[in-house]
Structure formats: structure tokens, C-alpha cells
Amino acid sequence: MKFSFIKSRKIPLAWLLLTRQPLRLIVAIAGISFAGILMFMQLGFRDGLFDTSVTIHKLLDADLVLISPRSKSSISMSGFPKRRLIQTLALEDVEKTAPVNLTYLLWRNPENLKTRSILTLGFNPADSLLLDKDFSRKAERLKNPGRVLFDKLSRPEFGPIEDWFLSDKKVETEVAGKRVIVEGLVELGPSFGADGNLITSRETFLRLFPANPKGSIEIGLVKLRDGSNPILASQILKKSLPNDVRVLTKDQFVEFEKNYWKNSTAIGFIFSLGALMGFVVGCVVVYQILYSDVTDHLPEYATLLAMGYRLKSLFFVVAREGFLLALFGYLPACFSGQILYSIVRSSTKLPIVMDSNKTILIFVLILVMCMGSAGIAMRKLVDADPAEIF
Amino acid sequence: MPKSINRKDNNLKTVSINNLSHFYGENENKKRVLINVNLFIKKGELVLLKGPSGCGKTTLLTLIGALRTCQSGDLTVLNNQLNGASRKTRQKLRRNIGMIFQGHNLLRCLTAEQNVQMGADLLRNLTYLQRREVARKWLSAVGLEEHYKKIPSGLSGGQKQRVAIARALSANPKLLLADEPTSALDSVTGREIVLLLKKLAKEQNCSVLMVTHDPRISDMADRILNMEDGKIFNALSELR
Numbered sequence: 313m314k315f316s317f318i319k320s321r322k323i324p325l326a327w328l329l330l331t332r333q334p335l336r337l338i339v340a341i342a343g344i345s346f347a348g349i350l351m352f353m354q355l356g357f358r359d360g361l362f363d364t365s366v367t368i369h370k371l372l373d374a375d376l377v378l379i380s381p382r383s384k385s386s387i388s389m390s391g392f393p394k395r396r397l398i399q400t401l402a403l404e405d406v407e408k409t410a411p412v413n414l415t416y417l418l419w420r421n422p423e424n425l426k427t428r429s430i431l432t433l434g435f436n437p438a439d440s441l442l443l444d445k446d447f448s449r450k451a452e453r454l455k456n457p458g459r460v461l462f463d464k465l466s467r468p469e470f471g472p473i474e475d476w477f478l479s480d481k482k483v484e485t486e487v488a489g490k491r492v493i494v495e496g497l498v499e500l501g502p503s504f505g506a507d508g509n510l511i512t513s514r515e516t517f518l519r520l521f522p523a524n525p526k527g528s529i530e531i532g533l534v535k536l537r538d539g540s541n542p543i544l545a546s547q548i549l550k551k552s553l554p555n556d557v558r559v560l561t562k563d564q565f566v567e568f569e570k571n572y573w574k575n576s577t578a579i580g581f582i583f584s585l586g587a588l589m590g591f592v593v594g595c596v597v598v599y600q601i602l603y604s605d606v607t608d609h610l611p612e613y614a615t616l617l618a619m620g621y622r623l624k625s626l627f628f629v630v631a632r633e634g635f636l637l638a639l640f641g642y643l644p645a646c647f648s649g650q651i652l653y654s655i656v657r658s659s660t661k662l663p664i665v666m667d668s669n670k671t672i673l674i675f676v677l678i679l680v681m682c683m684g685s686a687g688i689a690m691r692k693l694v695d696a697d698p699a700e701i702f
Numbered sequence: 703m704p705k706s707i708n709r710k711d712n713n714l715k716t717v718s719i720n721n722l723s724h725f726y727g728e729n730e731n732k733k734r735v736l737i738n739v740n741l742f743i744k745k746g747e748l749v750l751l752k753g754p755s756g757c758g759k760t761t762l763l764t765l766i767g768a769l770r771t772c773q774s775g776d777l778t779v780l781n782n783q784l785n786g787a788s789r790k791t792r793q794k795l796r797r798n799i800g801m802i803f804q805g806h807n808l809l810r811c812l813t814a815e816q817n818v819q820m821g822a823d824l825l826r827n828l829t830y831l832q833r834r835e836v837a838r839k840w841l842s843a844v845g846l847e848e849h850y851k852k853i854p855s856g857l858s859g860g861q862k863q864r865v866a867i868a869r870a871l872s873a874n875p876k877l878l879l880a881d882e883p884t885s886a887l888d889s890v891t892g893r894e895i896v897l898l899l900k901k902l903a904k905e906q907n908c909s910v911l912m913v914t915h916d917p918r919i920s921d922m923a924d925r926i927l928n929m930e931d932g933k934i935f936n937a938l939s940e941l942r
Contacts, residue, residue: 321830322823323816325809332811615807618769619873620797620824698796699769701807 326632329609337640340601344641344678345648347594351587351674352649352666356656358583360664364503365573366566367663368433371442371500374410375542376400376549377565378532381558385572386431387505389414391528396557400532400549405540410439412531413517413524419510421471422485428469431506432487434517441511441533444498453495454513460487464497465661466508473497488520502661504579532557587677594681598637602689606630610696618698627690634686638679645678646671715778716877716909717743717766722775724761735761737932738775743877748900748910750920753929759913760881762929766911767799767879768792780876797824800870800908802880802899806862808854814841814865815850821872840868844898860891867895871902878903880912889918896922 330337365386378397382390397409413434418427435441437451450461462483464474473494476483483494487510500509518524536545542561549559560568574580606613613626646666653664724736735758743749753759764770765777765784769792772785782795800821808817818837825833841850844864854862863883870878880899884892896912896919903910912923920926928935 323812323819325812325820328811328816609809611807612809615803615809616820617793618767618796618801619821619869620793620795620799622793699764701803701805 326629326636329605329629330633330636336601336605340598340637341640341644343597343601344594344637344682345644347590347597347681348642348645348674348678349648349652350590350593351677352645352670353652353656354583354586354590355670355674356649356653356664356666357662358580358587359667359670360656360662361504361573361579361583362570363663364501365505366569367501367503368431368509369562369566369569371444372531372533372562372565373440373443373535374533374562375536375540376534376546377560377562378534378553379530379558379560379565379568381555383530383558384576385505385569386414387416389530391525391530392532392557394527394529394532396553397529397532397534399553400534402552403545403548405536405545407535407537408439409535410435410441410533411514411529412441412533413514413521414530415521415524416506417488417510417520419470419508420486421469422473422476422483423471426469428507430466430470430487430508430510432510432512432517432520434512434514437513439533440535442498447498450496450498451511454511454516457513457516457519458490458492459495459512459516460492461496461498461511462494463500463502463509463511465499465501467502467661470508490520492516492520501663504573591677591681594641594678595685598634598641598682599685599688601637602630602633602686603692605633606689606692610692611701613693614696614698614701617696618701623693626693626696630686630690630693631683634682634689635679638675638682641682642675642678645674649674714744715742716745716747716780717741717911718776718778719766720776722762722765722772722777724758724765724770724773735932736765739932739934741927741934743909743911745876745909746904746907747924748903748912748922750923750926751911751913751929751934752915752926757929758932759929763879763881763911763913766877767801768795797873798876800873800875800878802863802866802870802878802883804882804885806854806866808862808865808869810854813851813853814846814857814861814868817854817865818868818872821869824873836872837868840872841865843871843902844868860887860895863887863895864898867899867902871906871908874906875908878908878910880910880914882914882916883912884914884916884919892916892918893922 380390380392394411397411400406400409415432416429417432419430420427437454440448453459454461462473473483474497477494477497485492498511502508536542546559546561553559616626617623650666653666656662656664719739719741722736722739723734726733726735739762751759765772766779768779768784775785777784779795780798782791809820815837818840819833822833822836838850841847844867846861846864849857849861857865884895887895899910900922
């Protein structure tokens with residue numbers, strides 16, 4: 313009984329059928345890998361979009377976030393009265409608050425003098441804003457007007473700011489047509505919505521963007537006391553504050569941003585469609601390979617049927633071929649995906665990573681693709697008439 | 703029922719056919735290819751089936767081999783009535799029937815040993831290694847012990863046919879059906895193959911029905927049947 317696996321061991325027919333024509337096998341693996349790479353890239357870009365769109369959101373040191381009900385995402389924020397943020401202090405659980413202004417301003421590249429939109433955050437330097445140990449120290453430097461902190465992960469089109477800053481060169485340029493001096497560097501990262509980020513004091517922000525209505529802020533950060541329940545606190549604040557402000561927990565704020573990109577723009581859909589196209593291309597490739605394989609070996613399959621093999625056994629052979637193709641197609645796809653992700657990361661600074669969710673999802677998709685195609689190719693097996701081989 | 707085919711003899715017969723008819727096509731295109739065929743094959747008997755092309759030899763072979771559905775008449779193979787038999791019954795029966803094809807039909811991706819083992823794999827209660835031993839035993843029996851690891855493209859026509867014989871015999875069949883097994887072979891090899899087949903079949907107590915046009919092997923048969931226009935003329939003749 314314990315050696316039953318030895319009894320059930322059979323000649324690896326699926327493997328031998330596949331490897332009989334190495335060139336065709338290589339073409340099949342290349343086709344499946346290509347489809348896999350396509351899916352890896354499309355899903356990578358999609359997830360990268362969602363991840364980068366909330367890079368700053370995740371770094372904000374807050375339990376609750378107040379925004380305007382008219383705000384749709386970080387790229388289209390509307391203002392709300394700052395006094396709503398002050399009103400939250402009436403709740404015992406609230407420890408402190410921090411008003412934040414946020415908008416896109418034009419940054420001039422100090423090297424080639426070209427301008428480009430940069431996402432600019434304005435806050436009070438005395439308020440803790442980011443979950444970064446050094447941030448408070450860096451924020452001190454913003455107390456003087458016209459000083460900014462530049463995101464060193466911003467795209468290179470903004471100029472060689474990091475290099476100049478680290479070489480002790482005074483980095484001076486224009487934002488919204490007004491002179492600013494870079495006083496420090498932070499690490500935030502670009503997103504699909506913003507190629508670069510700039511942090512400054514609210515005083516400087518209002519100087520750079522004088523059109524901002526007085527007493528209006530785009531984001532209100534609320535830090536709760538230790539042990540407070542953010543969901544409960546947000547529910548209390550929702551009831552007590554007027555309708556001109558929306559109260560979200562930090563997680564809800566992150567979801568609010570992600571949902572915008574998922575549901576209100578074509579970008580998420582486009583990348584999902586791209587992944588679907590990869591899946592379809594893969595299906596066609598695998599189906600063609602397996603179908604021609606079954607057709608080529610039809611007399612051999614018919615011989616096996618004539619010998620007394622069951623049609624079900626032959627279905628298993630084709631299914632195993634599908635499984636092997638999935639396995640061999642997936643491995644190079646995953647390896648190439650890793651390489652391409654690192655290239656994309658270094659050239660775009662987008663945080664595209666090969667996480668376990670993606671690797672499992674794409675393996676499952678490739679498996680479904682190969683097994684589904686094998687299932688369709690099996691229909692051809694029914695044509696294997698053992699009577700015709702005599 | 704003809705006198706020579708009675709119940710008493712049934713357990714001695716591998717194949718028993720009464721008034722078997724078979725048609726191809728439908729309606730006005732319907733063509734009768736077998737007409738009231740009566741035939742029996744005894745255990746261990748080597749029967750040659752001769753006749754011109756298109757007379758229905760291969761159709762008869764495929765019906766006996768449970769590869770086609772029996773349309774009309776009685777067809778009993780290894781005590782299984784095939785008229786009205788289910789697909790599963792026919793598939794199970796085929797495990798007891800060895801088949802040797804004109805084109806040998808070896809699996810191109812398998813070695814000689816693996817091809818024979820595909821036949822042995824149908825045997826129950828044997829381990830993988832035992833089945834491989836069976837394959838090697840039959841390859842040795844057909845004189846191919848030096849060619850275990852060769853794929854079909856590396857074998858001559860005669861060697862391929864020997865592998866096909868070894869494969870057919872490796873599943874311990876009770877009936878062997880062969881369609882022109884010597885047609886692609888020279889006369890010496892052809893005789894060798896049929897002699898080998900006869901010897902091995904006798905050892906296995908296996909009946910053999912062989913379709914052939916080859917006059918060079920007629921002397922080796924226990925019985926020769928002649929078929930023409932879907933009819934067998936000397937079907938009930940006794941052993942020579």
C-alpha cells in the first residue's frame with residue numbers, strides 16, 4: 313500500500329510529447345512568457361498607480377483627516393474653512409491638529425529654466441506633519457519665508473536639485489513665479505498625479521499662491537490621544553461638524569484616493585484591460601500550440617485508444633501538457649518581470665514591486681490560461697477515431 | 703445457427719460471429735460493406751483473412767477489435783456480446799485485444815522500451831519497474847534487446863514492426879488483430895515476423911486474426927479465410 317505511488321507511476325507522456333519538438337516548445341514558452349510579462353507589467357503599473365497615489369497619504373502623521381466634500385482626489389482638492397479643524401479640538405480624544413494647504417504650482421528647473429507642475433504642501437513648521445524622524449528637524453528650516461523642502465525622488469525634469477543640494481550649492485529657483493530656496497530634501501516619491509513634491513510653510517504657500525481663499529485649507533490632520541478609537545471619533549465628529557467638511561479615518565483617506573483612480577479615471581481600467589489583453593493573447597498562443605500538438609499526435613492518441621486507454625486518460629495527458637506549459641512559461645515571465653520592474657523603478661521612481669499577491673495572481677492567471685486552452689484543445693481529442701488507424 | 707458453432711464450443715472460441723452486417727453512409731448513400739458474415743476463431747488459432755481491397759476486411763477487423771459499434775448481427779469477442787455494447791464495455795474489452803497496425807503507429811516521442819511499456823501499463827497490479835521488465839522481456843523476445851533506448855525514427859521498418867508486436871503482446875492479450883503487418887517488409891523479414899508472431903501467440907494461448915495479401919506467409923496459417931464483396935466464403939472451414 314505504501315508503495316502505491318510506484319504502481320501509479322507512468323511514462324511521462326505529456327513531458328515527452330512536449331519536448332519532442334524543442335523549437336516548438338521554446339516558441340510556446342516564449343509566447344506564454346510574453347503574455348505573463350504583459351500581465352506583470354500592466355498589473356505592476358496599475359498597482360504602482362494606486363500605491364504612488366497614496367504615498368503622501370500614508371506618510372501623514374494623523375488618525376483622522378478632514379477634507380472638503382467637493383474634493384475628488386489629491387489632484388483636485390477643494391478648500392474648507394480652517395475653523396472646522398479648530399472645532400474638532402472640542403472632542404476630548406483629539407490631541408492636536410495640523411492644517412495643510414495643497415495645490416499644484418509651477419516649478420522652474422534651475423538648470424534649463426523650463427517649468428513643470430509640482431504638488432506643493434503647505435503646513436505650519438511647528439506642527440508634526442510626516443511620519444519621518446528627521447522631518448521635524450528639517451521643518452524648522454521652513455520658518456523663514458521662501459524656503460522649501462524638495463522631494464528628492466521627484467522626476468529628473470525638475471532639475472539636479474539633490475546633486476546641487478548635496479554639493480552645498482545654494483539651490484534657488486522660482487515657484488509660481490516667486491523666488492524660493494531649497495532648504496532640505498525629503499523622500500516622498502512621484503505618483504501618476506504628481507511628478508514631484510514640494511513642502512513649505514503655510515506662510516510661504518500663501519505667498520506663492522495668493523489666490524487661495526483666506527482661512528481655507530485643503531486638508532485638516534487630526535491626531536488623537538493614545539488609546540482613542542479613530543472610527544468612533546470620526547463618527548462623533550461627523551455628527552457634530554457641518555456638512556461643509558468630510559471626516560475620514562486615515563485608512564478611509566487612503567481608500568478615498570485609491571477609489572478615485574480606480575473608479576473615476578480610465579487609468580485603472582486601461583491597465584486592467586491591458587492585463588486582460590495579455591491574458592487573451594496568452595490563451596490564443598497556448599491554444600494554438602496545444603491544438604496543433606493534439607492534431608499532430610492524433611494518430612498516436614487514436615492508437616492509445618485502440619489499445620484500451622480511456623479518453624479520460626488522454627484528456628489528462630493534454631491537461632498535464634497545459635500545466636507544464638504554465639509552469640515553464642511562468643518562470644521566465646516572473647524573472648523577466650523582476651528585471652523590468654527594477655528598470656521601471658530606476659527610470660520612473662514608481663514603486664512597482666513584485667509582491668506575493670501579484671506573483672500568485674499571475675501564476676493563477678497563466679494556469680487558468682493554459683488549462684483553459686488545454687480544455688478547448690481536448691475537444692479535438694474526441695476526433696481521434698481508433699477505427700481510422702487501421 | 704450453423705452446426706459448427708454451438709454453445710458447447712463457446713468457451714473454446716475467442717471470436718464468434720453470426721449474420722454480421724455493417725453499413726457506411728446514410729439514406730441513398732448507404733453502402734453495405736459486410737453481408738451476413740459468419741465466422742469463429744478458436745483459442746490459439748492463427749487465421750489469415752485475404753481478399754481484394756475494399757472487400758470489408760478492415761471493417762471486420764475493426765468490429766472484432768471493438769473499435770466500431772456493431773450495427774446488425776451477433777458479434778461475440780472474448781465472451782462479450784458487442785451488439786449493443788456500451789462504449790465503456792468496448793474500451794475495457796480492447797485491453798484484452800492486441801493490435802498490430804500496417805503503419806505500426808508507434809509513439810514517435812517514446813523509445814522502443816517506452817512504446818512497449820505503454821502496452822504493459824495496461825496491466826494491473828504491477829509496479830513501474832515490473833512493467834518496464836515486462837517491456838524489456840518482450841523486446842528481447844522479438845530480438846530487440848540492443849535497441850531499448852532507440853526512438854522509432856532510429857529503427858528500420860522491420861524493427862519498428864517488431865516493437866509493435868512486442869507492444870501488442872506486452873498487455874497479455876487473448877486476441878491479436880494484425881492488419882498487413884508484413885506489407886512494408888521484405889520476404890525474409892516478413893516470414894520472420896509472422897513466425898515470431900505465431901510462436902509468441904501459441905506460447906500465450908492467444909488467437910491471431912491477420913489481414914494480409916502476402917502469399918509468402920500462407921503456409922504458416924492454421925486457417926485461411928477468403929473475403930469478397932463483404933462476404934466470407936470458407937468461414938466455417940475446420941482447422942487445416
